[in-house]
Amino acid sequence: MADIQTLNTVAAGIDPVADRMSGPQGARPRRALSRRNIFLYGTLILVAAYYLVPLYVMIVTSLKGMPEIRLGNIFSPPVEITFEPWVKAWATACTGLNCDGLSRGFWNSVQITVPSVIFSIAVASVNGYALANWRFKGADTFFTILIVGAFIPYQVMIYPIVILLREIGLYGSLWGLVIVHSIFGMPILTLLFRNYFSSVPEELFKAARVDGAGFWRIYFVIMLPMALPIFVVAIILQITGIWNDFLFGVIYTKPDTYPMTVQLNNIVNSVQGVKEYNVNMAATILTGLVPLAVYFVSGKLFVRGIAAGAVKG
Amino acid sequence: MTSVSIRDLSLKFGALEVLKSLSIDIEDGEFLVLLGPSGCGKSTLLNCIAGLLDISGGQIFIKGRNVTWEEPKDRGIGMVFQSYALYPQMTVKGNLSFGLKTAKVPKDEIARRIARAAEVLQIEPLLERKPAQLSGGQRQRVAIGRALVRDVDVFLFDEPLSNLDAKLRAELRVEIKRLHHRLKNTMIYVTHDQIEALTLADRIAIMRNGIIQQLASPYEIYNRPVNLYVAGFMGSPGMNFLEGEFAPHGAAELSFGATKVPLDRYPFVSDERPSRVIFGIRPEHVTCGPASASEPFSTEVEIEVVEPMGADTLVWAILDGKEFRFRVDGQSEMREGDRVRIGFDPARASIFDAATELRL
Numbered sequence: 049m050a051d052i053q054t055l056n057t058v059a060a061g062i063d064p065v066a067d068r069m070s071g072p073q074g075a076r077p078r079r080a081l082s083r084r085n086i087f088l089y090g091t092l093i094l095v096a097a098y099y100l101v102p103l104y105v106m107i108v109t110s111l112k113g114m115p116e117i118r119l120g121n122i123f124s125p126p127v128e129i130t131f132e133p134w135v136k137a138w139a140t141a142c143t144g145l146n147c148d149g150l151s152r153g154f155w156n157s158v159q160i161t162v163p164s165v166i167f168s169i170a171v172a173s174v175n176g177y178a179l180a181n182w183r184f185k186g187a188d189t190f191f192t193i194l195i196v197g198a199f200i201p202y203q204v205m206i207y208p209i210v211i212l213l214r215e216i217g218l219y220g221s222l223w224g225l226v227i228v229h230s231i232f233g234m235p236i237l238t239l240l241f242r243n244y245f246s247s248v249p250e251e252l253f254k255a256a257r258v259d260g261a262g263f264w265r266i267y268f269v270i271m272l273p274m275a276l277p278i279f280v281v282a283i284i285l286q287i288t289g290i291w292n293d294f295l296f297g298v299i300y301t302k303p304d305t306y307p308m309t310v311q312l313n314n315i316v317n318s319v320q321g322v323k324e325y326n327v328n329m330a331a332t333i334l335t336g337l338v339p340l341a342v343y344f345v346s347g348k349l350f351v352r353g354i355a356a357g358a359v360k361g
Numbered sequence: 362m363t364s365v366s367i368r369d370l371s372l373k374f375g376a377l378e379v380l381k382s383l384s385i386d387i388e389d390g391e392f393l394v395l396l397g398p399s400g401c402g403k404s405t406l407l408n409c410i411a412g413l414l415d416i417s418g419g420q421i422f423i424k425g426r427n428v429t430w431e432e433p434k435d436r437g438i439g440m441v442f443q444s445y446a447l448y449p450q451m452t453v454k455g456n457l458s459f460g461l462k463t464a465k466v467p468k469d470e471i472a473r474r475i476a477r478a479a480e481v482l483q484i485e486p487l488l489e490r491k492p493a494q495l496s497g498g499q500r501q502r503v504a505i506g507r508a509l510v511r512d513v514d515v516f517l518f519d520e521p522l523s524n525l526d527a528k529l530r531a532e533l534r535v536e537i538k539r540l541h542h543r544l545k546n547t548m549i550y551v552t553h554d555q556i557e558a559l560t561l562a563d564r565i566a567i568m569r570n571g572i573i574q575q576l577a578s579p580y581e582i583y584n585r586p587v588n589l590y591v592a593g594f595m596g597s598p599g600m601n602f603l604e605g606e607f608a609p610h611g612a613a614e615l616s617f618g619a620t621k622v623p624l625d626r627y628p629f630v631s632d633e634r635p636s637r638v639i640f641g642i643r644p645e646h647v648t649c650g651p652a653s654a655s656e657p658f659s660t661e662v663e664i665e666v667v668e669p670m671g672a673d674t675l676v677w678a679i680l681d682g683k684e685f686r687f688r689v690d691g692q693s694e695m696r697e698g699d700r701v702r703i704g705f706d707p708a709r710a711s712i713f714d715a716a717t718e719l720r721l
Binding site: 249251252254255256257258259260261265269270273274 | 449
């Protein structure tokens with residue numbers, strides 16, 4: 049029956065659909081230089097430049113010597129690269145009576161940030177877990193009060209806290225500042241954790257209760273391992289927030305225990321002598337390095353955690 | 362001997378009464394299904410039995426022990442949830458052993474119980490996997506295993522098959538039935554799927570608005586519903602309901618419009634003869650064609666819509682100006698507009714008082 053073969057071939061030749069098939073087919077071609085792309089990338093480049101140009105200026109200035117800076121070409125790259133300003137900013141710049149640069153402030157900031165972050169997150173995560181899963185009597189009232197706390201301006205509470213710290217003998221010490229940071233981080237962190245734990249299926253919690261687990265066992269064995277993304281978010285929020293804090297640092301500590309930000313301010317805003325722009329720039333970058341590093345390391349986790357907490361509230 | 366006994370249980374959320382003075386006695390080894398539409402309180406009742414919800418009134422006994430105020434873990438129950446509720450960061454083995462470790466069961470005993478549960482549920486190859494690496498059916502099996510290893514008297518199932526696709530659901534349904542035959546534990550099973558209820562249950566409790574409408578065997582519930590609600594809820598497609606009234610000279614006949622149905626074979630459970638009644642007949646109890654001639658009642662109807670469903674065909678017709686559905690063999694040829702003869706035996710019907718909605 050070779051005829052069928054022939055017939056099929058002939059039929060294909062006069063196929064009424066054939067000329068329609070020669071039209072558009074498959075994936076639609078996309079032009080690289082469409083109006084949409086130009087607009088999109090143009091905006092992105094503009095916004096990126098807005099943020100990157102100051103950073104560029106800071107870096108090049110910090111690498112120049114003072115004679116070169118006096119020429120006034122702030123955008124030109126350094127002719128002669130020098131790390132002198134960085135060394136000076138870190139080790140020998142003077143703030144008041146101390147002439148050991150930012151290093152002192154750096155270690156103070158570390159000593160403030162680490163315990164504050166650990167303590168505030170430890171307490172807030174348990175708070176959030178209790179509020180989300182153990183609907184105790186008055187939980188809603190407690191939560192409302194806590195959230196209202198987030199909206200009261202800090203300035204209102206500065207003086208009462210000064211008195212409070214003085215009374216318990218912690219005024220001017222690093223631990224006093226740790227307590228202040230922990231308390232002020234509580235509302236937002238509790239909200240964050242409560243929302244995250246609310247999004248964990250209730251049945252999981254019920255299953256653990258049927259299995260005989262109590263408050264702490266459910267928290268440590270079931271909830272904690274599931275909450276890693278939100279812990280990363282909380283850690284980033286707290287590290288950057290506490291590291292960048294200036295107000296509490298300047299109020300609740302003494303010159304010996306000033307955090308890095310306060311010291312930076314004292315270096316940059318000193319009115320005596322020549323303004324050493326290169327040292328100022330280096331000092332500023334040094335101070336910003338920690339939050340910057342945190343963002344670079346955990347950027348992906350941060351976005352994931354924010355999204356995870358946002359789905360259900 | 363009763364395994365679970367619930368006495369006058371009530372539950373209120375503020376002013377809202379979710380369960381109203383509810384009492385059930387469940388025999389040892391019985392498979393009880395709580396069936397009802399969503400929001401009827403069936404899952405809530407199960408949570409109360411499990412101890413996950415504090416009740417407002419009444420008592421709960423399990424194995425003759427008053428557990429009303431006991432913690433879930435002390436009640437001798439195991440629970441299986443709709444969403445599986447497996448601990449995501451633990452392996453299957455970790456999931457199975459979590460409760461036992463919490464209860465400080467010795468290690469070799471834990472290993473023995475896991476081995477047995479894994480053997481019963483055929484999940485031995487999965488023990489080292491995480492829940493995310495399992496299919497829905499496997500997950501549900503692990504969830505059942507978690508209840509199994511606890512060596513409890515009573516199993517509670519909260520819509521365990523609702524998240525599975527239809528085919529898997531049918532497979533696991535049989536497996537749960539097999540499991541019940543093998544373990545002979547008391548099982549309380551919540552579902553909104555009437556096929557699951559009919560196939561699994563020793564007894565079904567049909568609930569509505571926190572009240573048990575009827576508690577009886579699947580046969581009873583299907584064939585002799587106690588009220589209009591149960592009659593309408595059970596069966597898919599649902600029962601045909603026709604409004605009618607008794608013949609004036611006695612009760613041997615019921616009439617709706619021009620149609621008269623003889624009732625001399627209907628098993629009345631009540632002596633009441635209200636003026637308005639509702640007559641219900643299931644689509645599958647209607648015969649069609651020549652066979653209908655031998656039925657005590659037969660009439661001719663016009664076909665409006667035909668719905669072929671493979672094994673059988675559902676026919677929508679008009680009887681006395683009302684919609685009337687009946688089921689015929691899938692092979693029979695039916696066309697819209699045809700006139701066919703149908704008949705049924707009134708003894709298989711249900712008659713309800715139109716005012717009280719109770720069975721007569």
